[in-house]
Amino acid sequence: MKNTLFKQIGTLVLAGLALTAMPTQAEAQPKVIRIGVAAPTVGNPPLFTLGSFGIAYTKGWFEEEFKKDGVKLEWTYFKGAGPAVNEALTNHQLDFALQGDLPSVIGRSSGLKTRLIAAATVRTNIYLATPPDSSIKSIKDLKGKRVAIFLGTNMQLVVDRILAANGLSERDLRVVNLDTGSLDAAIATKSVDAAFSFIDLLSLRDKGLAKIVYTNRGSDPTFTRQNALLVTDEFASQYPAATTRVVKALARGAHWVSQEANQPETFLLWSKMGFAESLLREDLSAEPLKAVQSPLLDAFFVSRYKDVAAASYQLKLARNKVEVDSWVDRRYLTEALKQLQLDGFWSPVDAAGKPVTTVASGK
Amino acid sequence: MxxxxxxxxxxxxxxxxxxxxxxxxxxxxxxxxxxxxxxxxxxxxxxxxxxxxxxxxxxxxxxxxxIAEQLLPPPALVWQSLVELWGSGDLRSHIAVSLSRIGWSFLIGGSVGLALGFAMGLSRQLKAYLFPTFEVVAQFPVVGWIPLLIIFFGIGEALKISAISIAIVVPIVINTYKGIANIPNALLDVARVYRFDLPQVIARVVVPAALPSLFNGLRQGVMQAWLSLVFVELLAASEGIGYLMVWGRQLLQLDLVVVGMIAVGAIGVLLDVSLRLVEARLQRWRKVAF
Amino acid sequence: MSFIQKHITHRDWRGFVLPVGFLVIWTAVTAAGWVNTKLIVPPSDVIAAAYKYFTSGTFFSGLGASLGRDLAGFVLGSLVGVAFGSLVGLSRWANRLAGPTFHTLKHISLFAWLPLISTWLGQGDGAKIFFVALSAFYPVALGTIEGVQGVARAQVEVARVYAFNARQLLFKLVLPAASPQIIAGLHLALIYAWLATIGSEYLLAKSGPGLGDAVIQGKTAFNVGLVVFGMLLVGLIGYALNRIALRAEARVLRWRGRAS
Missing domain, CATH: 1.10.287 (Helix Hairpins)
Structure with a gap:
């Protein structure tokens, strides 16, 4: 019973592989496309507005793309984020996943057959906060202090890099593993001396419960976390055209967000996910939205993922070292941008986060 | 075992x-x-x-x-991880940390639970004051307790022990209280005839009669302790069996989760057996008392 | 009508002493500024959170979804628990065969099963209901085993004299005689099922409406007012479920009193 099922899947995959070589018009349409997002929805009716993906979702552009073919989109939002998405992918419950860098590396290292097909909100900033009356003034002062970090998430890898740049390592600190909410509570009650986290710390600061001691914002874009859209090998090889169209909807969102004129509405939509508009604007003040929402799988993106792959292997978070170059598949994005006549709209950035002027888009 | x-x-x-x-x-x-x-x-x-x-x-x-290997690791892999973790001493230190958390919580939660259960079982007056509040508080979700407990206890061991204690209190109170409330009136009448004072009633009638329920509550307390241990170690810890399991799931290394399950199961059975031995001894004493 | 009147006049005020006293102290210390009100928020913050929650329209869909999962899981888990408990309690063979496994498995945290549950049942309602059922199953099974094994041999002998068949033995003697323990198990199961309902909303990742949302969001954003409100909401609804169950329990035990 099971065996025949697997055989059938095998045949489908083979058929799919054969189809990739064919012109895309001949391709059959999937009945359902299952997309998983490693973030929760808010409210009722459920809202999800985060990033350019959230905007495209809220505007209904994914549905719009597939409406005429009668393809159904099935959305799953995961509160538990990374691990749950990986479990669902392993179980063949998803075709696409929007995931952070570390969880997807962990999934890949454990044998999940996926492809990275578009960046979706890159360069998420990091902050270090302390209680308001703390004497800690810089990263170097953290030596020997109790510092809260959400371990096992992509936050940990960025923190390690920041510490290393300051001649420290996790061992020099008394690291306390706390999830986001508990970490805020710990700073507020002065149970820890400092905490690394993201925009939540800004909201803690505004309540007068913390001060920000360090942020990479505006200084070093390599101390950031990335998100990307993944597709399963199975789906991508069977339905390359449909894959391109999903990327197209995402790119449309990214394009819309990148335009100056849409900023007020963008921030208004984003603020519905729980953080005040002023904080979101502050968090994103260092770079134009166009840069942060660039879907390009450029040198910067690849070098970030390579770092994550190397560090996660070194820290034994991942059992095998993930090879990034063969994981990234730019064909769908290139095709999508061409169809949208957006090639050249975003400029690729190099590994250090500086614009590359000589290379054409996305290649 | x-x-x-x-x-x-x-x-x-x-x-x-x-x-x-x-x-x-x-x-x-x-x-x-x-x-x-x-x-x-x-x-x-x-x-x-x-x-x-x-x-x-x-x-x-x-x-x-x-089922994909990532989700159902083969027994051989689990065995290998178990041997490795045991050999490196990691597993033992995780177990030691968790056991000490459980032990303290059991002591605190157990005494509070028994005290509350006895109080409400013996006095209708006290029960009328306490029980409604207890019933509401007993159903507060653990997820919500954590931030509040951090405010009062910080993020050290006190947080973990208090959170686990809360989970232990509930089954112990309910079983103790019910065990006492279900004692047939005839037995209490007999005690009245013999003109027992309160300590005598407790020692000679209430405890022996409620003993099975009492121990049922203690055993379920141990179970609840393990359940909430995982929750607590999920939210704020870097060691312990629960942490090992959470970590394993986070990293899609489910063999670690299964190793944790085996450890929890084995220790749970040991605790269960020792509680049963104590109960059997007390039962003998109970027969002697009558 | 008279029932309601009776209910109101007989309302036991003593249960309110503790919460009201607590509320007074809470208001007093936050108003007097003896504590850091950014951490220990005043009751008004909780009321504000409650107002926002109830006006946002999430309440009824959340209540329906959570209660549905809770009851489905509770009923399922309890039925299986009573059946399994009776079997293991009555049959020495079943006890020998399944007892050790059951007593080992019961210690394994429900959390540990999550990856497997989500594998087999996904992350949606099916998985959540199963999770709730599992948490209700253990106390009911334990209570039933305890109760059934406690039925005195002498009583069974008497039943044999009256030539009860197996079904009569089970439904007329064993289960009624074991009902206090079974009901204690059910009572616990009701609480655990409710806790697991909220827990599953946190742990089983598929987003959807549920009463746990308030607590979970409050916790994630460290909004103490919202956390406290969420806990009260969950606690009070759990309390209401319990009241209903206790009334049912009183009825069942009264019936038992007459029957025996």
Whole structure:
């Protein structure tokens, strides 16, 4: 019973592989496309507005793309984020996943057959906060202090890099593993001396419960976390055209967000996910939205993922070292941008986060 | 004890055909022979049938790839991780940390639970004051307790112990209270006839009569302690069995989760058995008392 | 009508002493500024959170979804628990065969099963209901085993004299005699099922409406007012479920009193 099922899947995959070589018009349409997002929805009716993906979702552009073919989109939002998405992918419950860098590396290292097909909100900033009356003034002062970090998430890898740049390592600190909410509570009650986290710390600061001691914002874009859209090998090889169209909807969102004129509405939509508009604007003040929402799988993106792959292997978070170059598949994005006549709209950035002027888009 | 140790001791690359003769053997033995030897060893063997069958099913499922290897690690991999973690001392230190958390919580939560249960079981007045609040508070979700407890206890051991204690209190209070409330009035009347004072009533009537319920509550308290341990170690810890399991799931290394399950199961059974021994001893004393 | 009147006049005020006293102290210390009100928020913050929650329209869909999962899981888990408990309690064979496994498995945290549950049942309602059922199953099974094994041999002998068949033995003697323990198990199961309902909303990742949302969001954003409100909401609804169950329990036990 099971065996025949697997055989059938095998045949489908083979058929799919054969189809990739064919012109895309001949391709059959999937009945359902299952997309998983490693973030929760808010409210009722459920809202999800985060990033350019959230905007495209809220505007209904994914549905719009597939409406005429009668393809159904099935959305799953995961509160538990990374691990749950990986479990669902392993179980063949998803075709696409929007995931952070570390969880997807962990999934890949454990044998999940996926492809990275578009960046979706890159360069998420990091902050270090302390209680308001703390004497800690810089990263170097953290030596020997109790510092809260959400371990096992992509936050940990960025923190390690920041510490290393300051001649420290996790061992020099008394690291306390706390999830986001508990970490805020710990700073507020002065149970820890400092905490690394993201925009939540800004909201803690505004309540007068913390001060920000360090942020990479505006200084070093390599101390950031990335998100990307993944597709399963199975789906991508069977339905390359449909894959391109999903990327197209995402790119449309990214394009819309990148335009100056849409900023007020963008921030208004984003603020519905729980953080005040002023904080979101502050968090994103260092770079134009166009840069942060660039879907390009450029040198910067690849070098970030390579770092994550190397560090996660070194820290034994991942059992095998993930090879990034063969994981990234730019064909769908290139095709999508061409169809949208957006090639050249975003400029690729190099590994250090500086614009590359000589290379054409996305290649 | 038997079931857990069988999982640990069984060689991992178990041939799938093994449990079948085991089953036939033990049924044969027990049905055919009724000797003392068989009785003693047959009883242990019957308890092993189901775990062995499950182990065989697990091995079979893993080798047939019914479920992706990432989600159902094969027994051999789990065994290997277990040996590695035990050898490096990691597993032992995780167990030690968790056990000390459970121990303190059991002491605190257990005494509070027994006190509350006795108070509400013995005095209708106290029950009227306390029970409604207890019932609301008992249903506060653990997820919500954590931030509040951080405010009062910080993020050290006190946080973990208080959170686990809260979970332990609930089953102990309910079982103790119900055990006492269900004591037949006739028994209490007898005590009145004998003109027992309160300590005597408690020692000679209430405790012996409510003993099974009391221990039921304690055992369920231990169970709840393990459940919430995982929750607590999920949210704020970097060591302990619960943390190991959470970590394993986070990193999609489910063999670590299964190792954690085996450890929790084995320790749980040990605690259960020791509670039963204490109970049996007290039961004897109870018979003497009457 | 008279029932309601009776209910109101007989309302036991003593249960309110503790919460009201607590509320007074809470208001007093936050108003007097003896504590850091950014951490220990005043009751008004909780009321504000409550107002926002109830006006956002998430309440009824959340209540329906959570209660549905809770009851489905509770009923399922309890039925299986009573059946399994009776079997293991009555049959020495079943006890020998399944007892050790059951007593080992019961210690394994429900959390540990999550990856497997989500594998087999996904992350949606099916998985959540199963999770709730599992948490209700253990106390009911334990209570039933305890109760059934406690039925005195003498009583069974008497039943044999009256030539009860197996079904009569089970439904007329064993289960009624074991009902206090079974009901204690059910009572616990009701609480655990409710806790597991909220827990599953946190742990089983598929987003959807549920009453746990308030607590979970409050916790994630460290909004103490919202956390406290969420806990009260969950606690009070759990309390209401319990009241209903206790009334049912009183009825069942009264019936038992008459029957025996």
């Amino acid at each position: 038997t079931a857990a140790s069988s999982i640990e001791k069984a060689p991992p690359p178990l041939p799938t055909s093994l449990p079948a003769p085991g089953l036939r053997l033990s049924t044969l033995r027990i049905t055919a022979l009724a000797g003392d030897f068989v009785k003693r060893f047959g009883l242990a063997a019957t308890g092993l049938i189901l775990p062995l069958l499950l182990l065989a099913l697990w091995q079979h499922a893993a080798s047939q790839h019914w």
